[in-house]
Amino acid sequence: NAGVTQTPKFQVLKTGQSMTLQCAQDMNHNSMYWYRQDPGMGLRLIYYSASEGTTDKGEVPNGYNVSRLNKREFSLRLESAAPSQTSVYFCASSEWGLAGGYANEQFFGPGTRLTVL
Amino acid sequence: KNQVEQSPQSLIILEGKNCTLQCNYTVSPFSNLRWYKQDTGRGPVSLTIMTFSENTKSNGRYTATLDADTKQSSLHITASQLSDSASYICVVSAWGNAGKSTFGDGTTLTVKP
Numbered sequence: 001n002a003g004v005t006q007t008p009k010f011q012v013l014k015t016g017q018s019m020t021l022q023c024a025q026d027m028n029h030n031s032m033y034w035y036r037q038d039p040g041m042g043l044r045l046i047y048y049s050a051s052e053g054t055t056d057k058g059e060v061p062n063g064y065n066v067s068r069l070n071k072r073e074f075s076l077r078l079e080s081a082a083p084s085q086t087s088v089y090f091c092a093s094s095e096w097g098l099a100g101g102y103a104n105e106q107f108f109g110p111g112t113r114l115t116v117l
Numbered sequence: 118k119n120q121v122e123q124s125p126q127s128l129i130i131l132e133g134k135n136c137t138l139q140c141n142y143t144v145s146p147f148s149n150l151r152w153y154k155q156d157t158g159r160g161p162v163s164l165t166i167m168t169f170s171e172n173t174k175s176n177g178r179y180t181a182t183l184d185a186d187t188k189q190s191s192l193h194i195t196a197s198q199l200s201d202s203a204s205y206i207c208v209v210s211a212w213g214n215a216g217k218s219t220f221g222d223g224t225t226l227t228v229k230p
Contacts, residue, residue: 004160042121042206042220043161058217090160105151106208106218108160 001026004109006091012115013081021076021112023091031094032074033106034058034066036087043090049074081116088113119144121209123221131229134197138224140190140207152181152192153206155223161206164192197228 007022025032030051035043035058045058049068063085065077074093078085092106121142130136142150149168153161165174165181167190173182178195194201207221 040222042222044220045217048217092160104149105163105166106161108162110160111158 003027004091004093004107006089006109006112008112009110010113012117013078014117015082017081018077018079019081019114020078021089021091021114022073023075023109024073025091025093025107026072027093027107028071029093029095029107030071032068033092033094034064034074034076035090035092036060036085037090037111038087046076046089078114081114083116086114086116119209119211119219121207121219121221123205123207123224125224126222127225127227129227129229130197132197132199136194136197136226138192138194138205138207138226140192140209140221142188142190142207142209142219144188144209144211144219146212147185147188148210148212150181150183150190151208151210151218152179152190153208155204155206157203164205194226197226199228199230202226202228 004025033048034046037043044060047066049055052071055066067075089112091109094106095104124139151166152164155161164176164179167174167183180193183190204223204225206223208218210218
């Protein structure tokens with residue numbers, strides 16, 4: 001099992017360019033998440049998908065869009081990149097406990113390091 | 118507002134020594150508390166997960182404790198190794214809000230030979 005995989009590992013964009021970060025998991029989890037991590041700060045939730053077909057905004061959704069393509073894949077799109085979006089992006093997946101009442105252990109991907117010039 | 122505060126922000130210890138990291142939270146209604154280890158340049162990896170009814174859980178040399186009354190948790194590392202150098206993150210989830218766990222900023226541990 002590969003767990004959670006992310007592509008690309010590194011990316012440099014110019015301001016205004018667009019790109020899509022890809023994430024896939026092979027653990028048959030229902031829930032998937034996108035976080036960003038800035039130096040010296042905790043992980044902040046951008047968007048999450050509780051189950052296939054649903055997506056919800058997290059703490060910092062502005063400037064991003066997501067697509068839950070199927071149960072395995074959850075992509076994050078930057079439509080017009082800005083220098084403030086320079087960060088490390090992590091995708092994660094988990095199961096829910098007791099029919100969605102609480103978050104269970106999350107499994108994280110290796111991250112995508114994005115620089116916007 | 119749900120918050121998770123970790124202390125200290127950073128810590129340096131000698132190999133073989135023990136250390137304890139702290140986590141205070143105000144998340145409500147409490148569901149579970151998780152500790153993660155994040156090596157430099159990698160994604161976080163789960164160490165322990167504790168629910169309301171659990172007050173201690175071990176994973177090898179890592180032991181987490183939880184006091185739900187005072188809303189405090191600690192992560193104790195025994196006989197530290199150089200490979201323990203990492204950031205340790207405390208994460209707390211509330212009932213009915215499964216998608217939005219609250220993350221602490223982490224404690225950076227450096228183990229020196």
